[in-house]
Amino acid sequence: MRNILRKYTSLSFTFSLVFFLAIGIIHCTKQPKRAESNKKTLSFNGREGKRLFIHYCAPCHGEDAEGSGRYFPSYIEPQPPDFINSEYLKETNENVMFRAIKFGSKALGKSNYSPSYDETLRDEEIRYIIEYLKFLKMSKDEES
Amino acid sequence: MENLLKIVSKPDNVAIIIMMVMVGFFVFFAFFQALKNDRKKASAKEEKNKLEKEKIHTWPYLARKEFLVAILVVVILLAWSIFVDAPLEEHSNPNLTPNPAKAPWYFLGLQELLVYFDPWIAGAIIPLLIIAGLMLIPYIDINPRGNGYFTFAERKFEILIFCFGFLVLWIFLIIIGVFMRGPGWLWFWPWQEWDPSRVVAEINVDLTQLIGVNSRSTPGFLIGGSVIILYFSVGMIMLYLYLRKKKPNLLHKLGLTRYLISSFLLWSMIGIAIKIIMKLTLNIKYIWVTPWFNI
Amino acid sequence: MPFQEKKEEEKSFALHFLILTFLLIVFSIWALWEEIGALRPWKTYQKLYYGLKYERTAQELEQARQEFKNPQVQEEYQKLKSLLDKEEKELDKPDKQKEYKEIEEGIKEVDKEISGINNGLLVARNKLLEQEYQYKKFRKERNKKKIEELTERIRILEDRKKALVNKRDDLKKIFESFTLILEKYSEKLKLFPFSSRIEELEKLLKSLKKPKIEIEQYYIEDLNKVDRCTSCHVGIDNPAQSSYPSPYTTHPAHYLYLENHQSRQFGCTICHQGQGRATSSIDKAHGRIEFWEEPMYKDENTQASCQHCHQDIEHLKGAETLKEGDKILKRSVCFGCHRIDGYENIVKISPPLSRVGEKVNYTWLVKWLMDPSQIMDGATMPKYDFSEEDAQAITDYLYSLTQREKNDKSAKEEIDWNLYDRGKIIYSQSICSICHSANGRGGAYKEMYAPDLSRVGSKVKREWLKKWFKNPENFFKNARMSRYRFTEKEIDSLTEYLSGEYVDWDIEEVKMSMPLPIEESSIQKGASLIKEYGCFGCHDIEGMRDIEEIGPYLKIDELEEMVAEGLTSFGDKHLQDLDFGKLTKAPKTRTDYLRIKLENPRAFRDDAKMPQYNLSEEEINALVTLVLGFSKEEPLVRYRIEKEVSDYQPTGEFAEILEDVKCLSCHKIYRKGADYAPDLSIEGSKVKEEWLSNYLKSPDIIRPMIEQMPKFNLGRESQMSGLKLSKNEMDIITDYIMTVLVSDEIPKNFLKEKNISQAEIEKGRLIYFEKGCQACHQIGREGGGVGPPLTTVGSRLTPGYIYKHLLNPRISNINTVEPNLGLSDEEALSLMKFLSNLQGKKKR
8 A cells, every 4th residue: 555655656646735725725715595486575667556556456457456446336237347366457459458448448448447558657666566466466366 | 703803804814824834734734744654665665676666757646636736726717816806905095004014924934033033133134044045045055865755764954954043033923923913012811802092011131231341332342242143153062063973974965065054044043032032031122232133 | 474565666546546546537527517517606697587578679679670560550561662673773873873973073072173173272381381481580571571472372272172162062963863862762661660579680680699797887986885786687677588587677766765776876675775886696796695784674674774865754755664654663652762863853742641541440450550452452562571560559549649449430320311412413513433433433534543442441531531522622732632512401402412322331340439648659650660661751740750860861871781772773783682582592683683573572581661552463564664664874975865754844823823723733724734634724715614614614525434524513603712812713714714825826716607608518538437436426315336426526625626626636645546637628628617516505
């Protein structure tokens, strides 16, 4: 053993030095963990949408968008649809939703109870509201 | 232990760990080879020729090994630079002095000396002596042996003096400065937590005060001065007498100038060690207090 | 030696050399790659971006090409093209060509002549100058003559030139007329929308093939900021990128934030913080590294930066979290203990305690001090964690200020049920439940911070309650409750009702049956506890104000160390000044410090004096957002936006009534007051006078119950004690509103004809139902309840106001829920006529 060591002493020395140094240096370099993006929380745009929804839409559509707004008369047909517990949002194209909010339910050929918000809300604000609705639907789906 | 790990893992201090390992290794290796050579020489005293055959040319045999090591060092440095970033520390705040405020590691030996010596001595005179001494080595070293091979027996004195000066008075002080000095430049064992509000009562006296004489008065001045002068003169004279008796050839070869210089340097080195011990044991601050410098 | 070692000369180091050289090459290349690539991640991001943009542009180009292929479009295009071709052919005809060439030649000839003349003119002028010089010097006759000659010659030449130039212009005109129509058509073709778009896209595509990959930065010189954020977030300020993936997505609410704060002028870190100059890694650029003191704000905390320039955050769109934090700060009276510049003059909602012995029962107060939120729902007072002895000591002290002994009044006394019933009616008429919650209902107007009444019968003593109803200000100078004009009997009834209805049976069990004396030692202990915990910071206590060492900023012993600096410049604090105390492992940023402190004030030190506030996570986040932005640094003058302070100061008798009834606790006039009830600034132009005086006497229902105006019994002569008025207060109010609170924008006497024809009313009615107004408004019994019922709107609102409101609902309330339906003037007029006709049944 000693003889073998003597033979390859310089080579083994080189290798071991490099090896240990590499380990030491790699140990020194610790990459910080990046926070994982949580898809379950609402983005900024969604929060804006929530604020707008609660201010403009909740009186008729309900705070939770389930159609039971306390200020919408109960005897009028059609009632505001339940967006969350039905497949309404999944089946509806985003552009259609956009037009519904912007130009009113009349533009979709439905009743005229949901007014046009063309003059009141900007396009971006309408998109934020749509994002919020989608988030509500997604949360409800995940709960069940 | 946490404190120790914190110090050790600081990117700046990685160099010190490596230094400790390397110094230890190379000293060990040098001594190992030297002793091996000495043993060989002792056993081969009769066969002088064999020894001659043991020599090889520096170029290319040593040079190629050195070249390989050079490549290795470059590789290590490149790897280090890739993996370890230069550290970004806090905003410098002129209202907040770091405690302890430590010099870079290569000067920590001198900073440690400040504990024992007046700043003029520790910061100016001693470094001057170190540099001057190192420069003078080729001139005062008259021992021609040991060229190109490890040996200890043939250069005992020179090696021992160098090891004393380098390992004890330099490396060891650096290690103390890195690991054992905490806030307030107080002594902290490596496993102790650095407590910035720790207070240690230390009363330092000057040498003459031990015998009741005020060090700044004239008698104190005279006493201190005479101690120093006596130390050097007696030391040098005693050494001279000793050498004249035991190694007159050496003395003859040295000559007076060389002797004076080398003995002065030798006694200075020993003096530093003595002063350190005096400070640690007797809490002696200064031996000689003058208006221009304090030793 | 048993083993023959190889001679040194014979040893081969080739293998070593090979391995080492190989390592050297590997590491060198690696280091180079790191430097070029890995440490410059923005290059990757930019390449990805341009790749993505290239793809999308290519898609758009395809689409545009498809659209162009549309037969209709092609038809138009070809038509234009054929016109152009025709013109070209016309021009190509030989005689036209000949004419064209002739004129061209002619122009050339004229040009040549003109240049010859120009030459001659030049020579002549030079000679003239020479002669003039000679004449000036030598005054010789011949020079003078020469000058005259030359001047004459120049004149002739210039005339000739002029003629030639005119000729040339004429020729040029004719020349151009050939190509005029040609150019017109080719211009049209170039600008043809579809093909020009294709060209545009093609050009864009070409430029995207080899995009320039370089650092992009905004250098804001006067702030000394260099922001390189857009090196990775390429094009984030481009509103067209909202469908791009992160990090290229358009900045959220771009229209709100970036349009008002252009990147070129502001950069990014002025709002978001972070390390603007860093580009070598995401964490470094976002400042989320160990020693960078301003890491990038998370989500809403970014709004903290708004305060650096905007002094007025109450009306700032886009800073909702900040506003929320401001509200919470005012409600929690943080500035009672912590000094905060800018909040010195805010009225504290905490009641004075000097006469609290008169007001509350002893046992109740002890229980309250131990844990307020257990005793009363929605209590804003925080929890100090007092032990029972400590709470008793403090109560003893407070009682000792006005009472000689500690006593409880039981609510289990005999209730007079007649008065109780009457009190119940008065309670509902006065609509106390708008501000006061009780048993889980009511209290919609949260910003009044009116105490919950669920157990008020056990809390207060009856005599005090009667005095309170008589005039709240006698007890609490800054009370926001109105002084209802109750008669004595009404007060008794109300008190009876409250004492009988809202009782805390647990406290009733432990109430003292007999009054007990208060011990001196307990009083002393209570006083020292109050001083230690700084109750006087929020509550006014006799004997603990205006004393040097107990100023409003708690300059006592260790409290001074902690709060003396106050929160005014919390946002400037250095990380080393944040004392995390026990928590050595916590992440050390300002945000974390604030959040931990608000969640659990005693997290850092066990002996901290700050009490525990019941704040939800969102509320804490809002407060954190607010406080993070507190800073002593003044913004640059050109960035600063001042607060618009209302300078409305009512005077005269109206002002007295306003003070007494506290109208501005709910209403707003000229930007002063609160936002709960409608803004009265243009009320005079808005409503009709008869309606107003009837309404003030007895308010009927306009809005849903939670916003219904209470019956203050205005106009009752007998109850206006303390106010010396020249006439009935109702008249004063009506007069003031009708004369002062008017607006020029609303036309007076808008509807001139008294009788509107039935046809017009019918037209208006059709529009009403067509637009879907009945979804939110009620007429009679039909309709929704989002907006006020319109059954009698014709007798309530002036026609001018109705008209203006229909055209823009935001005219009197910016935050109205009513959408702007984009009505035309005619539609608005018809609707107005219809609505003005809705007068309802005439009241008695």
